[in-house]
Amino acid sequence: MSKEKFDYFIKGDKGKYEVVIGLEVHAQVLSKSKLFSGSSTKFGADPNNQVSLIDSAFPGMLPVINEECIKQAVRTGLGLNAKINNYSVFDRKNYFYADLPQGYQISQYKHPIVGEGKVLLDMPYGSKEIGIERLHLEQDAGKSIHDMDPTNTYVDLNRSGIALMEIVSKPDLRSPDEVNAYIKKLRSIMRYLGTCDGNMQEGSLRADVNVSVRKEGDKNFGTRCEIKNVNSIKFMQMAIEYEATRQVELIENGKEIDQETRLFDTKKNETRSMRSKEDAHDYRYFPDPDLLPLKLEQKLIDELKKSLPELPDKKKERFMKEYGLNAYEANVLVSEKEISDYYEEVAKLSDKKLAATWMMGDLFAMLNDKGLDISKSPISTKHFAELVQSIKSGEISGRIAKEVFEIMLETGDNPKKIIESKGLKQQSDPKELEKMINEILSKNKDKVDQYKSGKDKLFGFFVGQVMKSSGGKANPQLTNEILKKLLKG
Amino acid sequence: MVDITNQSLNDIIENIKTKKISSTDLTKAYINNIQSAKKLNAFVTTTFDHALDKAKQFDNKPNFDQLLPGIPLAVKDLFCTENIKTTAGSNILNNFIPSYESTVTKNLWNNGSFLLGKLNCDEFAMGSSNETSYYGNVINPVGDQLVPGGSSGGSSSALAADLTPATIGTDTGGSIRQPASFTGTVGLKPTYGLCSRWGIVAFASSLDQAGPMTKTIKDCAIMLESMSGFDEKDSTSINKKKEQYSKNLKDNIKGLKIGIPKEYRVDNMPKEIDELWEKGKKILKDLGAQLIDISLPHTKYALPTYYIVAPAEASSNLARYDGVRYGYRSKQGKDLIEMYEKTRSEGFGDEVKRRILIGTYVLSSGYYDAYYLKAQKVRQLIKKDFDDSFTKIDAILTPSTPSSAFKIGEKTNDPVSMYLNDIFTVPVNLAGIPALSLPAGVDKQGYPLGLQLIGKALDEQKILNIGYAIEKNCRFKNKIKRWWL
Numbered sequence: 001m002s003k004e005k006f007d008y009f010i011k012g013d014k015g016k017y018e019v020v021i022g023l024e025v026h027a028q029v030l031s032k033s034k035l036f037s038g039s040s041t042k043f044g045a046d047p048n049n050q051v052s053l054i055d056s057a058f059p060g061m062l063p064v065i066n067e068e069c070i071k072q073a074v075r076t077g078l079g080l081n082a083k084i085n086n087y088s089v090f091d092r093k094n095y096f097y098a099d100l101p102q103g104y105q106i107s108q109y110k111h112p113i114v115g116e117g118k119v120l121l122d123m124p125y126g127s128k129e130i131g132i133e134r135l136h137l138e139q140d141a142g143k144s145i146h147d148m149d150p151t152n153t154y155v156d157l158n159r160s161g162i163a164l165m166e167i168v169s170k171p172d173l174r175s176p177d178e179v180n181a182y183i184k185k186l187r188s189i190m191r192y193l194g195t196c197d198g199n200m201q202e203g204s205l206r207a208d209v210n211v212s213v214r215k216e217g218d219k220n221f222g223t224r225c226e227i228k229n230v231n232s233i234k235f236m237q238m239a240i241e242y243e244a245t246r247q248v249e250l251i252e253n254g255k256e257i258d259q260e261t262r263l264f265d266t267k268k269n270e271t272r273s274m275r276s277k278e279d280a281h282d283y284r285y286f287p288d289p290d291l292l293p294l295k296l297e298q299k300l301i302d303e304l305k306k307s308l309p310e311l312p313d314k315k316k317e318r319f320m321k322e323y324g325l326n327a328y329e330a331n332v333l334v335s336e337k338e339i340s341d342y343y344e345e346v347a348k349l350s351d352k353k354l355a356a357t358w359m360m361g362d363l364f365a366m367l368n369d370k371g372l373d374i375s376k377s378p379i380s381t382k383h384f385a386e387l388v389q390s391i392k393s394g395e396i397s398g399r400i401a402k403e404v405f406e407i408m409l410e411t412g413d414n415p416k417k418i419i420e421s422k423g424l425k426q427q428s429d430p431k432e433l434e435k436m437i438n439e440i441l442s443k444n445k446d447k448v449d450q451y452k453s454g455k456d457k458l459f460g461f462f463v464g465q466v467m468k469s470s471g472g473k474a475n476p477q478l479t480n481e482i483l484k485k486l487l488k489g
Numbered sequence: 490m491v492d493i494t495n496q497s498l499n500d501i502i503e504n505i506k507t508k509k510i511s512s513t514d515l516t517k518a519y520i521n522n523i524q525s526a527k528k529l530n531a532f533v534t535t536t537f538d539h540a541l542d543k544a545k546q547f548d549n550k551p552n553f554d555q556l557l558p559g560i561p562l563a564v565k566d567l568f569c570t571e572n573i574k575t576t577a578g579s580n581i582l583n584n585f586i587p588s589y590e591s592t593v594t595k596n597l598w599n600n601g602s603f604l605l606g607k608l609n610c611d612e613f614a615m616g617s618s619n620e621t622s623y624y625g626n627v628i629n630p631v632g633d634q635l636v637p638g639g640s641s642g643g644s645s646s647a648l649a650a651d652l653t654p655a656t657i658g659t660d661t662g663g664s665i666r667q668p669a670s671f672t673g674t675v676g677l678k679p680t681y682g683l684c685s686r687w688g689i690v691a692f693a694s695s696l697d698q699a700g701p702m703t704k705t706i707k708d709c710a711i712m713l714e715s716m717s718g719f720d721e722k723d724s725t726s727i728n729k730k731k732e733q734y735s736k737n738l739k740d741n742i743k744g745l746k747i748g749i750p751k752e753y754r755v756d757n758m759p760k761e762i763d764e765l766w767e768k769g770k771k772i773l774k775d776l777g778a779q780l781i782d783i784s785l786p787h788t789k790y791a792l793p794t795y796y797i798v799a800p801a802e803a804s805s806n807l808a809r810y811d812g813v814r815y816g817y818r819s820k821q822g823k824d825l826i827e828m829y830e831k832t833r834s835e836g837f838g839d840e841v842k843r844r845i846l847i848g849t850y851v852l853s854s855g856y857y858d859a860y861y862l863k864a865q866k867v868r869q870l871i872k873k874d875f876d877d878s879f880t881k882i883d884a885i886l887t888p889s890t891p892s893s894a895f896k897i898g899e900k901t902n903d904p905v906s907m908y909l910n911d912i913f914t915v916p917v918n919l920a921g922i923p924a925l926s927l928p929a930g931v932d933k934q935g936y937p938l939g940l941q942l943i944g945k946a947l948d949e950q951k952i953l954n955i956g957y958a959i960e961k962n963c964r965f966k967n968k969i970k971r972w973w974l
Binding site: 053056057058059060061062063064065092094096097098101102103104153155282284285286289290291292 | 722807
């Protein structure tokens with residue numbers, strides 16, 4: 001694969017600017033119950049139907065750590081090649097808001113459960129390592145609904161207390177494309193691990209985006225702005241573009257950049273100041289006295305490590321080695337666990353390379369078209385493998401295969417049956433083909449003469465005639481060979 | 490007819506078991522006392538109908554194997570009680586009716602007792618005289634001008650005035666032991682984690698502990714046995730086997746080593762306190778215990794440490810009282826911020842506001858290290874003082890308070906002098922260890938004075954035994970005349 005060069009800079013009048021990005025991703029932990037209570041975490045329940053006395057902070061209620069959430073955080077940490085801290089502390093982050101029942105959020109401040117790690121990105125210009133600063137566990141807040149009533153705000157506490165993992169990257173990202181790759185990679189790792197469903201529409205994955213700019217080649221970071229709570233990759237990319245351009249304009253005009261928190265307005269496609277550094281909350285963090293420090297036994301960490309599934313990076317390597325795929329193909333096929341599972345089942349029953357090509361071509365196009373996940377594919381791995389094998393063995397041509405594929409979609413029948421019943425089998429008997437071609441040539445003597453006198457282009461005409469009279473079933477390779485031989489003579 | 494209400498809990502239980510009195514008659518006797526003691530203002534809520542129902546149920550189908558068979562009990566209004574108003578002495582919870590029962594009270598009910606009413610206390614347990622309650626100050630039955638101590642002032646007053654056979658309080662910095670000392674009763678603050686905090690309105694989570702308040706040491710053992718125990722709903726609860734404190738109560742203390750800390754002899758301490766302490770030492774020595782002089786060098790830092798840690802936690806614990814979901818909400822307020830401000834201004838009293846401000850301050854960025862973090866370090870040193878001492882001794886003997894009960898209003902305008910009242914009790918909370926106060930004498934005005942026994946973590950049995958021995962030998966008798974009748 002040809003290697004492109006990294007080229008994302010904001011061009012100003014006075015030079016090129018590099019964009020420096022760090023992300024704080026909030027990923028909802030996949031667990032049946034909340035971080036400190038037994039309430040359900042299921043999405044979409046009626047407002048305030050999944051709220052315990054603890055989530056709504058009644059007097060005398062106490063948090064008790066949900067062990068599964070801890071394990072999920074450790075698994076995620078291991079998936080990010082990160083250091084798992086045997087000792088971590090839950091702190092209270094104090095602030096007042098109507099949808100924050102306790103008046104504080106239980107989070108981790110000085111002693112997070114997971115320390116430094118790294119994530120590998122495959123970019124067109126090569127692979128790039130993004131550092132992870134930390135991962136910590138915290139409670140989600142509830143939801144304030146301002147538009148249901150003209151004078152009142154309604155509060156839904158279903159989300160209140162749900163476990164989130166905040167994954168903080170180092171300021172290693174340099175472009176919206178890298179952000180896209182990074183979020184997708186994180187999401188893929190967590191979905192492989194089963195620790196977060198990565199569903200951005202339901203808010204299971206959101207991010208605060210830190211953006212700064214600096215002149216190309218500068219060693220020091222510029223002043224950063226934090227764009228709060230962006231909930232889609234597209235919006236993150238738009239916000240970064242806007243924000244980086246805004247900062248470059250300020251610098252070029254000799255103005256200072258204020259370190260501040262900004263909001264991205266998705267309708268106007270711009271970021272707006274939310275609060276400046278001076279107005280920053282003083283969260284008055286301190287260790288939550290209702291919870292003892294969390295001490296993880298190495299044995300538990302080791303056990304979790306042993307039980308981890310094969311993750312995308314490892315699987316990619318294996319796909320390249322085992323199935324002879326190139327890096328691009330392997331990358332695409334490991335991006336989702338379900339895709340890789342589908343591929344491996346097909347590859348077991350058919351040609352590995354051809355299976356990859358056909359999956360990434362027609363199958364993906366069809367799924368995309370229908371808006372389906374691969375797990376909902378109307379074509380089973382077994383049928384798909386049969387189709388691939390039919391192409392491989394020369395039973396049908398690629399062109400006919402597309403036709404068969406369409407019929408498979410409509411009828412759900414297996415390809416063998418379709419090929420037989422519709423008589424789509426490729427004509428691959430050289431004698432039969434030669435007989436047919438001879439007939440065609442003798443009917444078009446004038447064209448044969450023209451060809452022989454140098455009109456090479458007419459070769460296509462003969463192929464067309466063969467396909468026409470065979471109903472598209474003539475083996476194209478064989479047809480070529482025979483035609484060439486006969487036209488020479 | 491004999492007045493059963495001035496008997497000890499243990500004697501009452503005997504009378505119930507031997508069917509000398511029914512639970513219903515017992516309950517009626519207390520209701521009668523309560524109704525004629527309104528002047529003391531010990532109760533915020535009474536639950537007479539509930540109590541009589543439960544008493545009747547017990548009498549119809551008595552179970553004498555329980556620890557508290559058919560016993561009516563009033564409890565501090567800091568314990569959440571299912572379907573019964575729970576105020577924590579505050580206006581902000583004036584209309585709050587929990588849908589749940591605290592673990593500690595549930596334990597008591599599971600042992601055969603039932604609720605007689607909810608007892609007044611300092612607002613959110615912040616106070617040493619029961620003068621910060623929204624429901625008015627409580628009067629000490631010892632004298633009509635005296636405070637009953639705090640924050641469990643309603644508890645100590647009701648107990649000393651025979652309005653409940655025993656009771657429970659909470660102790661964050663002395664809130665059980667000091668009122669016990671002021672009223673001539675016994676009060677125990679257990680090891681942190683022995684009694685569940687689930688369902689108790691929180692003041693300072695790392696210090697709060699529920700404990701019994703009783704007339705005798707034996708009663709104290711019975712109550713502690715009934716209320717304590719592991720609770721998986723409280724992450725700081727200690728998971729250990731339940732002890733049979735009352736069955737194992739022994740007054741033989743021969744050979745025990747009792748530490749006498751020199752730091753507890755403070756300046757300007759009344760002579761009577763010193764004399765009481767000497768009296769306690771003499772009793773112990775006469776009973777064959779060995780007195781050992783010890784030093785707890787960081788004691789002087791305990792009070793300042795406490796008044797950083799406790800308000801810091803309180804400022805956060807009380808943030809939930811915001812008018813959004815339950816409790817008082819101001820009708821004023823144009824927006825969310827104004828609603829918060831008005832609700833909390835109108836809902837909280839001065840002492841609570843003072844501590845929220847102190848707590849918010851010491852946790853603020855720029856001050857955290859100098860105050861909160863340093864206080865936590867000192868707290869470790871205070872704990873280490875005790876740990877070191879307990880390698881050489883079995884228990885520590887000190888006075889419970891630096892004075893007897895003071896007059897209502899005497900200290901209300903001087904918070905620091907009020908805070909100084911907790912000087913002997915606070916170190917124990919910071920160390921998380923158990924201590925009990927038992928009445929051992931009176932001052933020249935005849936007001937009760939208490940001695941404090943401090944044990945190492947989970948050594949409740951030992952300090953109860955030592956207290957049992959002192960109790961038998963000092964023959965203290967509370968001489969409360971029912972002047973309020």
